Amino acid sequence: MQGFFSFLQQNPFLLLFFVVGLAVWIGRANVKGYGLGMVAGAIVVGAALSVTASLYGVKLELNNFAKSLFYYLFMYGVGLRVGPSFINSLKGDGLKFTFLALVSSVLGLALVVLGAKLFALPPGAAGGMLAGSQTMSAAIGSAEQAVRRASSSCRRE
Amino acid sequence: MKPEEASGMIALSYGITYIWGTVGIILICKYLPRWWGVDAKAAARQYEAEFGVRDLEGGGLTGFRQFGLRAYRLENFAQVGRSIASFRKSNPEYRIVNVSRGGEQLGADPDLVLQKGDIIVLGGSTEHLTEKMGLIGPEVADPKALGVPLDQAEILVTNKDVVGRTFESFRGEALAGQLQVTGVERGGVPIPAGLKTKLERMDIVSVVGLKSAVNELAAMWGRIARTNSATDLLTLSAGMVLGLLIGMIQFPAFGASIGLGNAGGLLLSGVIVSSVVSRLRFFGNTPNAARNVLEDLGLVVFVAIVGINAGAGLLAQLTGAVALKIFIAGFIACTIPPFIVWAIGYHIFKINPAVLMGGVAGARSHSGPCREAAVEIQSSVPWIGFPVGYAVSGILLTVFGYFAMLLAQ
Numbered sequence: 001m002q003g004f005f006s007f008l009q010q011n012p013f014l015l016l017f018f019v020v021g022l023a024v025w026i027g028r029a030n031v032k033g034y035g036l037g038m039v040a041g042a043i044v045v046g047a048a049l050s051v052t053a054s055l056y057g058v059k060l061e062l063n064n065f066a067k068s069l070f071y072y073l074f075m076y077g078v079g080l081r082v083g084p085s086f087i088n089s090l091k092g093d094g095l096k097f098t099f100l101a102l103v104s105s106v107l108g109l110a111l112v113v114l115g116a117k118l119f120a121l122p123p124g125a126a127g128g129m130l131a132g133s134q135t136m137s138a139a140i141g142s143a144e145q146a147v148r149r150a151s152s153s154c155r156r157e
Numbered sequence: 158m159k160p161e162e163a164s165g166m167i168a169l170s171y172g173i174t175y176i177w178g179t180v181g182i183i184l185i186c187k188y189l190p191r192w193w194g195v196d197a198k199a200a201a202r203q204y205e206a207e208f209g210v211r212d213l214e215g216g217g218l219t220g221f222r223q224f225g226l227r228a229y230r231l232e233n234f235a236q237v238g239r240s241i242a243s244f245r246k247s248n249p250e251y252r253i254v255n256v257s258r259g260g261e262q263l264g265a266d267p268d269l270v271l272q273k274g275d276i277i278v279l280g281g282s283t284e285h286l287t288e289k290m291g292l293i294g295p296e297v298a299d300p301k302a303l304g305v306p307l308d309q310a311e312i313l314v315t316n317k318d319v320v321g322r323t324f325e326s327f328r329g330e331a332l333a334g335q336l337q338v339t340g341v342e343r344g345g346v347p348i349p350a351g352l353k354t355k356l357e358r359m360d361i362v363s364v365v366g367l368k369s370a371v372n373e374l375a376a377m378w379g380r381i382a383r384t385n386s387a388t389d390l391l392t393l394s395a396g397m398v399l400g401l402l403i404g405m406i407q408f409p410a411f412g413a414s415i416g417l418g419n420a421g422g423l424l425l426s427g428v429i430v431s432s433v434v435s436r437l438r439f440f441g442n443t444p445n446a447a448r449n450v451l452e453d454l455g456l457v458v459f460v461a462i463v464g465i466n467a468g469a470g471l472l473a474q475l476t477g478a479v480a481l482k483i484f485i486a487g488f489i490a491c492t493i494p495p496f497i498v499w500a501i502g503y504h505i506f507k508i509n510p511a512v513l514m515g516g517v518a519g520a521r522s523h524s525g526p527c528r529e530a531a532v533e534i535q536s537s538v539p540w541i542g543f544p545v546g547y548a549v550s551g552i553l554l555t556v557f558g559y560f561a562m563l564l565a566q
Contacts, residue, residue: 003366019461042457043168046464060465061496067462068419075420075454076397077448078555079427082548094545096310096506097516100498101546104520105553107494115486117286117566125483126565127558131167133487135182135523136551137456139558140171140463145418146562147163 005058008049012062019046039137071141078138108134123147161466174487179525181491186517186526187533189499190510194546201511201536208353226254226285228302231275232294242267248292250285254278254367257302276302279352280367308368311342314360315379325352336366336374343544349537388447392430400426421556428552495521508542515539519546522554 006016020042027041036044050060109130116126127143130136190197231237236244241253245267256263257276263269271277276299279286314320324338341350343360348354356362362378364371375381404422417425434443498520502513509536518527519542530539 011359016458016461017463019465020457023457028275031431031480037179038453038457039460040172040179041392041469042461043172043464046461047168047172047467050465050467062462062465064462064466065372067459067466070455070458070462072397072419072455073451074398074459075423075555076393076400076427077451077455078551079400079424079429080396080431080448081427081445081452082551083190083428083431096502097519097542097545098549100502100506101520101522101550101553103501104494104498104517104546104559105550107497108554109557109564111490111493112486112561113564115482116422116561119482119486121170121479121482121486121565122162122166123566124163124562125170125479125486126561128170128172129174129215129487129490130165130554130558130561132171133178133491134521134554134557134560135175135178136554137171138551139418139561140167140416141459142556142558143167143562144164144463144558145420146559147160147167149418150160150163150562 002056002058003072005053005056005060008053008060009060015060016066019049043140074138075141105134164463165467168463169480170483170487173483174491177484177488178491179523181488182495182518182521183526184530185492185495186514187529189495189517190514190534193503193510195498195503195510197510197514197530198536200509201534201538204509204511204538204541205351205536208351226278226303226305226307227279227286227298228257228276228278228297229293230295230297231271231273231277233292234273236271236293237273239271240267241265241269244271248289252280252367254280255302259301262300262301278302278305288520289465293420299499306365306368308371309363309365310371310375310381311369312362312364312381313379314356314358314362316377319357319378321355322360323353323355324350336370339363339365348540348544350408352552388443392434393443396426396430397423399429400424418559424552424555496535509538511538512542513537515542516546519543520550522547522550523555 008018023042023045024038025041026045027036027038029036053060112126112130112133115121116129121129124143124147127139127146131139131143169272190200241256244253245251253265255265255278256269256271257278258272258274277293279293281320338350340363341348341354342363343357343359350362356378364374370555371381400423401419402422403425404417404419406417495517498517499513502508502516503510508516514530514534515538518524518530518539524543524547527539527543531537
């Protein structure tokens with residue numbers, strides 16, 4: 001088993017697509033129509049694999065440049081997709097639904113922040129809870145940016 | 158706390174809250190009308206009747222063809238010696254698509270004079286084609302004459318003059334009888350379209366019909382989309398550069414400098430590029446499939462790396478008490494907003510409950526509950542309320558990850 005994890009450690013690209021492939025496969029499985037989905041699958045598979053590897057004394061880690069690159073491509077793709085309806089949403093009947101979306105999103109954010117403060121949860125929990133409870137996996141990315149920003153400003157001071 | 162630990166915490170709390178986040182919203186969305194004592198199924202029927210919405214699921218392949226091409230041998234002397242133009246004047250519901258004389262295909266020039274024994278190919282709705290029996294002569298099976306090229310295309314609505322018009326208003330056009338609308342997509346989501354559905358900019362309408370009519374319609378509404386499967390990588394790169402530049406802009410606020418950052422800048426440049434492309438039309442071809450790869454691969458690879466990098470530190474942080482607190486906070490944050498949204502939409506905005514079910518799903522930017530709602534009330538009406546909220550909250554929630562971290566400090 002240790003040999004397997006060392007092999008993955010030495011071949012980061014293989015590790016990446018092994019996790020992605022496994023995540024898509026697991027994400028497809030469903031019980032009575034409720035599936036995990038590939039994105040949630042990816043975090044579960046990725047974290048589980050690297051926790052197991054750490055038990056064998058192998059630290060799995062992937063490049064941060066690659067991480068950001070894929071995230072940026074994703075964000076641009078989201079912009080392309082929602083662009084036209086986003087513009088349409090600013091007029092007529094769309095305004096009602098825009099308002100509802102605004103209410104829902106702001107409320108979700110407020111409840112997450114409130115919960116994190118009330119329970120005195122460790123840093124990072126708020127971002128993860130927002131992404132999870134609102135099932136908006138992309139929010140993990142912006143939460144990560146906040147972490148990176150905070151750490152870089154600490155170093156500067 | 159070290160940044161690695163914060164990253165680990167993000168991954169951990171995401172995993173814990175995601176489970177109820179996805180199951181909860183589906184259950185809530187599905188049962189909200191019942192809890193409110195509203196018959197969403199009846200509301201959907203009423204909406205369907207009012208706006209002429211067809212059932213999306215039921216619109217599949219059936220034996221009935223609304224539109225057909227049939228060939229007849231000309232034996233009725235009333236039509237012999239008339240030109241195609243004069244034939245159409247007295248029978249405007251038909252269109253002569255092709256004339257075959259002695260095995261030679263003559264096409265359908267309006268001045269062409271019909272002769273006895275010609276094979277005439279008529280196009281029109283099946284109702285009309287079976288109405289005036291004997292107008293020309295017996296029906297024949299002539300594969301050569303009937304070998305008229307048909308086309309299937311997706312038309313992108315960009316023309317200002319047609320935006321806001323209903324499908325019904327095009328019924329009078331000459332080409333209406335030669336085309337069939339097979340589907341409408343708005344904001345990347347298929348929506349149920351009926352005669353009263355209004356066209357919006359950037360709707361993608363799938364049509365089947367005569368090649369000439371398809372081209373004519375495309376010229377009238379906008380342009381044919383996705384004919385070209387190549388992706389304009391130049392525009393893609395330019396858009397990425399633009400987004401990164403936007404992300405660099407910093408302005409002072411609250412005693413610190415604030416900017417959109419790379420991700421926010423790219424989101425904005427994507428919105429800008431796709432809006433500009435929809436107006437100028439001649440560049441930036443990004444087929445939906447290519448965009449889906451950007452999105453799906455981009456997100457899944459990113460999240461996989463987050464998971465892998467977070468994993469090692471997870472065990473140290475995870476205690477039962479913290480996990481339970483995270484679950485409870487996530488449970489509340491998932492459960493309460495849809496109720497508020499429903500109450501506002503139902504009592505204040507008076508939105509049709511069936512449409513509002515889609516609106517609730519859209520406000521959470523999740524297609525799962527909308528699909529469930531559609532199944533629950535056996536109607537595709539919920540999809541009407543879905544796209545706008547889906548786009549808006551998609552952007553808001555994505556950006557809110559940052560604010561959640563900032564505000565919870």
